[in-house]
Amino acid sequence: MNEQLLPPELVARLERLHLATRKVFHGRFKGERRSRRKGQSVEFADYRDYVPGDDLRFIDWNGYARLDRLYLKLFLEEEDIHFYLLLDASESMNFGQPTKLQWAVRLAAALGFVGLVRGDRVSVHVLRGSRVEASPPLRGRVSVPRLVEFLEQVAPGGPTDLAQALKRFALASSGKGIVVLVSDLLDKSGYEDALRALLARELDIYLVHVLSQEELDPELSGDLRLIDAEDADVAEVTVTVGLLRRYKQTVENFRRGARIFCTRRGIAYLGVDNTAAMEKVVLRHLRQRGLVQ
Amino acid sequence: MNFQLDSPLGAALWAVAVAVPVGIVLLYFLKLRRRPVEVPSTYLWLRTVEDLHVNSLWQRLRRNLLLFLQLLAAGLVLLALLGISWRGTRLVGERFVLLVDTSASMSAREDGQTRLERARQEALAAIEQMDPDAVAMIVAFSDQAQVLQSFTDSRPALRAALQRLRPTARRTRLREALLVASGLANPGRMASDPTDVPVPDPLPATLVLLSDGRFPVPDVPLGNLKPRFLPIGNPQTQNLAITAFQVDRPLGQTGSWQAFAQVDNFGSQARRVLVELRRGDVLLDAQEVEVPAEGGTSVVFELGQMEPGPLELRLKIDDALALDNTAWAVINPPQRADVLLVTPGNEPLELALQTSLAGELCNLMVQKPEYLQTKEYRHAALAGTFDLVIFDRCQVPLDAETKRPLLPLANTWHLGSLPPLPAWSGEGGPPKLRQQPQVIDLASEHPLMQLVDFSGVDIVEGFSVPVPSGGHVLLEADTGPLLVVAPREGFLDLVQGFTLIDTDPEGQTTVTTNWPIRTSFPVFILNVLQVLGQAEQMSRAMNLLPGEPALLRINTTAKELAVVAPDGKRFPLRRRSGNLFSFLQTDTPGVYRVVAGEQVVRWFTVNLFDRDESDVRARHEVQIRHQQVAGSAVRQPIRRPLWRWALLVALGVLLVEWAVFARRVSL
Numbered sequence: 001m002n003e004q005l006l007p008p009e010l011v012a013r014l015e016r017l018h019l020a021t022r023k024v025f026h027g028r029f030k031g032e033r034r035s036r037r038k039g040q041s042v043e044f045a046d047y048r049d050y051v052p053g054d055d056l057r058f059i060d061w062n063g064y065a066r067l068d069r070l071y072l073k074l075f076l077e078e079e080d081i082h083f084y085l086l087l088d089a090s091e092s093m094n095f096g097q098p099t100k101l102q103w104a105v106r107l108a109a110a111l112g113f114v115g116l117v118r119g120d121r122v123s124v125h126v127l128r129g130s131r132v133e134a135s136p137p138l139r140g141r142v143s144v145p146r147l148v149e150f151l152e153q154v155a156p157g158g159p160t161d162l163a164q165a166l167k168r169f170a171l172a173s174s175g176k177g178i179v180v181l182v183s184d185l186l187d188k189s190g191y192e193d194a195l196r197a198l199l200a201r202e203l204d205i206y207l208v209h210v211l212s213q214e215e216l217d218p219e220l221s222g223d224l225r226l227i228d229a230e231d232a233d234v235a236e237v238t239v240t241v242g243l244l245r246r247y248k249q250t251v252e253n254f255r256r257g258a259r260i261f262c263t264r265r266g267i268a269y270l271g272v273d274n275t276a277a278m279e280k281v282v283l284r285h286l287r288q289r290g291l292v293q
Numbered sequence: 294m295n296f297q298l299d300s301p302l303g304a305a306l307w308a309v310a311v312a313v314p315v316g317i318v319l320l321y322f323l324k325l326r327r328r329p330v331e332v333p334s335t336y337l338w339l340r341t342v343e344d345l346h347v348n349s350l351w352q353r354l355r356r357n358l359l360l361f362l363q364l365l366a367a368g369l370v371l372l373a374l375l376g377i378s379w380r381g382t383r384l385v386g387e388r389f390v391l392l393v394d395t396s397a398s399m400s401a402r403e404d405g406q407t408r409l410e411r412a413r414q415e416a417l418a419a420i421e422q423m424d425p426d427a428v429a430m431i432v433a434f435s436d437q438a439q440v441l442q443s444f445t446d447s448r449p450a451l452r453a454a455l456q457r458l459r460p461t462a463r464r465t466r467l468r469e470a471l472l473v474a475s476g477l478a479n480p481g482r483m484a485s486d487p488t489d490v491p492v493p494d495p496l497p498a499t500l501v502l503l504s505d506g507r508f509p510v511p512d513v514p515l516g517n518l519k520p521r522f523l524p525i526g527n528p529q530t531q532n533l534a535i536t537a538f539q540v541d542r543p544l545g546q547t548g549s550w551q552a553f554a555q556v557d558n559f560g561s562q563a564r565r566v567l568v569e570l571r572r573g574d575v576l577l578d579a580q581e582v583e584v585p586a587e588g589g590t591s592v593v594f595e596l597g598q599m600e601p602g603p604l605e606l607r608l609k610i611d612d613a614l615a616l617d618n619t620a621w622a623v624i625n626p627p628q629r630a631d632v633l634l635v636t637p638g639n640e641p642l643e644l645a646l647q648t649s650l651a652g653e654l655c656n657l658m659v660q661k662p663e664y665l666q667t668k669e670y671r672h673a674a675l676a677g678t679f680d681l682v683i684f685d686r687c688q689v690p691l692d693a694e695t696k697r698p699l700l701p702l703a704n705t706w707h708l709g710s711l712p713p714l715p716a717w718s719g720e721g722g723p724p725k726l727r728q729q730p731q732v733i734d735l736a737s738e739h740p741l742m743q744l745v746d747f748s749g750v751d752i753v754e755g756f757s758v759p760v761p762s763g764g765h766v767l768l769e770a771d772t773g774p775l776l777v778v779a780p781r782e783g784f785l786d787l788v789q790g791f792t793l794i795d796t797d798p799e800g801q802t803t804v805t806t807n808w809p810i811r812t813s814f815p816v817f818i819l820n821v822l823q824v825l826g827q828a829e830q831m832s833r834a835m836n837l838l839p840g841e842p843a844l845l846r847i848n849t850t851a852k853e854l855a856v857v858a859p860d861g862k863r864f865p866l867r868r869r870s871g872n873l874f875s876f877l878q879t880d881t882p883g884v885y886r887v888v889a890g891e892q893v894v895r896w897f898t899v900n901l902f903d904r905d906e907s908d909v910r911a912r913h914e915v916q917i918r919h920q921q922v923a924g925s926a927v928r929q930p931i932r933r934p935l936w937r938w939a940l941l942v943a944l945g946v947l948l949v950e951w952a953v954f955a956r957r958v959s960l
Contacts, residue, residue: 091333095333184333184334186336187336188334188336212333215337218332222328223328224328224330226335227330227335228332228334229331229333230333235335235339235342237338243341247338247341250337
């Protein structure tokens with residue numbers, strides 16, 4: 001196992017976690033994950049009145065003996081869930097120290113590990129331009145090396161076309177499950193259409209918006225010719241204190257706009273930078289947002 | 294304002310100069326090489342500068358601000374090189390003396406402002422156009438000169454001095470102001486002995502005279518002063534004025550009073566005017582009179598019995614000068630002159646002083662010459678007890694303490710003797726008696742000699758009276774002056790070179806002239822009582838010109854006296870000696886009250902009775918000594934170069950350009 005992607009001390013902590021979802025999904029297979037759906041397991045959940053047609057096996061006969069009324073015993077359903085990890089691997093993600101993509105891969109590894117050890121189906125989709133490169137669905141702890149191997153192969157390149165890529169993903173995937181999208185959202189055509197494409201499906205969507213320190217607080221000055229790494233677009237600017245102040249305000253507005261867009265549509269938003277500690281992100285921020293428990 | 298070009302550059306150099314801004318533009322396009330930097334995305338940067346590009350023209354301007362500033366600076370330098378200048382005016386000279394007339398005539402209103410305001414404006418304009426290193430002094434003058442600001446190059450100080458200019462009601466006498474100015478310009482005149490007194494270098498100066506030109510010709514040499522006359526006022530301005538006003542009792546009438554006034558017209562058109570005589574708020578009488586052009590008319594008001602108090606005469610007219618449209622006169626409480634006659638015996642004189650009319654005017658005290666040796670006389674002489682002391686054939690004694698002649702603090706009349714003062718000593722030695730001097734001339738215009746006719750008067754013998762400085766000869770004989778009056782520290786001494794009678798050692802009295810039996814003698818005695826005894830002023834009240842000092846003799850036991858001026862200001866009255874008081878603050882025309890507590894003890898008036906001041910037609914040429922000075926614009930046309938300013942602004946623009954570059958305002 002690659003210790004850079006999954007350090008042992010992080011793995012030790014991740015093993016105690018499991019993925020959670022804020023929506024009720026039907027898994028394809030029984031899993032180790034407790035569902036909000038009531039079902040067949042050994043863990044008692046609740047009683048309810050018997051109605052004709054209920055499975056007689058779940059009637060609480062002891063209760064009927066004492067109370068002379070029919071009650072049905074409900075048990076927590078344990079099932080699996082499809083966990084999609086979407087990584088933006090456009091050229092713009094190849095900036096920062098570590099690069100935003102490297103950071104995204106580490107997060108994917110950590111979350112993928114949590115999903116695999118809890119028996120969920122995990123698949124990684126790399127968005128490069130309008131293309132989507134997906135890993136095969138992985139399941140079970142045994143698939144962790146394969147996940148790591150796949151993630152190690154992820155390399156940056158190409159422009160960002162989030163809208164097209166996510167549309168493709170939405171059409172190709174069966175739909176239900178948890179989606180974690182890690183991207184910098186630096187798409188000149190906008191991120192809104194892309195996220196709307198995901199919303200069409202019944203997915204529990206998490207957006208991890210990662211920006212590098214160089215983007216948040218650029219150390220630039222003077223007359224510059226800024227060249228876009230993705231499309232070689234040129235912006236001529238004279239960077240002054242005033243312009244930097246303005247730029248930071250723009251970045252802040254950009255992040256706030258994304259957060260508001262997501263919140264209004266039930267997408268959990270987490271804005272981070274590329275130096276954020278993985279433990280803190282997973283164990284605190286994503287736990288607060290209900291992705292892991 | 295005419296612009297003029299005078300470039301120091303030739304055509305070739307101009308080609309180079311014009312190439313500079315072109316070069317700046319070319320360099321601007323060449324110089325901007327931006328450093329390429331690869332960024333993840335220009336998305337956020339483009340969004341940042343998006344709103345800055347909303348107004349593209351402004352943004353282009355902002356982006357090119359440095360270019361524009363550089364071009365502006367280059368343009369200004371080119372403008373400076375053009376040698377551009379404009380025609381302006383300037384006071385040519387290094388040292389100026391501004392003499393500003395503040396006399397009464399400068400209060401005349403023309404075109405909504407007084408002449409003094411106009412003079413102030415002209416002086417301010419002159420100061421503004423002086424050379425930066427030129428100095429000026431400001432002297433305000435009327436019948437006295439006041440240095441408002443000595444030589445300075447400080448414009449604020451000069452402007453402040455001009456703001457301190459105040460109009461006066463005084464006459465115009467340029468002499469003093471010229472002396473002040475020429476004292477600085479011609480310092481050699483101030484040193485009496487150039488061998489041991491260091492004489493400063495003369496400081497030639499331009500004398501700028503701002504006046505309406507209404508003043509007598511001053512007899513002051515200008516020396517290094519170069520006079521320039523800036524006439525203030527219109528030569529056509531017309532004015533009506535009261536030039537005389539007094540109340541008197543007609544001769545022979547003891548009870549009733551008359552008021553006389555003279556109204557003059559200083560204009561080319563005859564005018565009718567209503568003349569009002571008031572007493573306080575009560576209108577006593579009014580007359581409408583026709584005043585001929587360039588002439589005058591007299592007005593007489595019969596007043597009948599009058600109580601003491603002030604009278605006011607008003608011209609109901611709105612003309613250029615308001616100061617002379619009102620005049621005041623006062624009937625004072627009756628008060629007789631105190632006259633001391635010291636004589637060994639002079640019946641004709643005593644008789645003349647005791648007529649009924651003379652008795653109304655004076656309280657006579659007759660003493661023998663021995664009285665002059667008494668302490669009583671000494672006390673009276675020093676206390677100013679008498680208004681007039683007549684020394685008939687007796688010498689003024691020497692003071693036992695000071696060993697100086699004990700002349701009384703009063704007017705004196707010496708018959709047959711001279712006052713023991715150096716001024717009267719003449720060529721030295723006792724005056725020689727001449728037999729039968731023949732009267733050849735008589736100063737009939739003098740108040741003492743009014744209505745005095747000397748025809749038929751024979752004089753047996755007399756001596757020639759020396760004439761002290763400031764003295765007037767009243768009676769001139771073929772042997773020399775016989776009757777002379779001269780001032781002595783505010784008093785008048787009348788010296789008569791012949792006696793009326795003579796007494797020989799045996800005591801026999803002989804008549805030495807037939808004058809006492811002529812009608813002219815009692816007339817002369819009345820003149821003496823009125824003028825020297827000030828009996829006249831006792832009833833008619835003293836009239837002064839504005840600024841003239843008032844010398845008052847008031848018999849009073851009051852410890853403190855005060856004078857209430859026409860504007861209500863109260864001045865304590867300074868006791869000069871004995872019963873004599875002097876008062877100097879007589880600048881405002883009107884009625885002045887001398888009060889003891891709240892009780893009025895005396896009135897006197899100050900009136901502007903000056904034909905020169907009332908004739909407000911400005912002169913455009915004046916004469917100073919023998920030099921005619923024509924009115925002219927004081928400022929001379931010059932070229933004012935603008936290139937300094939252009940360079941200064943260019944420097945400022947470069948500084949701004951540097952600041953803009955340093956702060957990188959252009960985004």
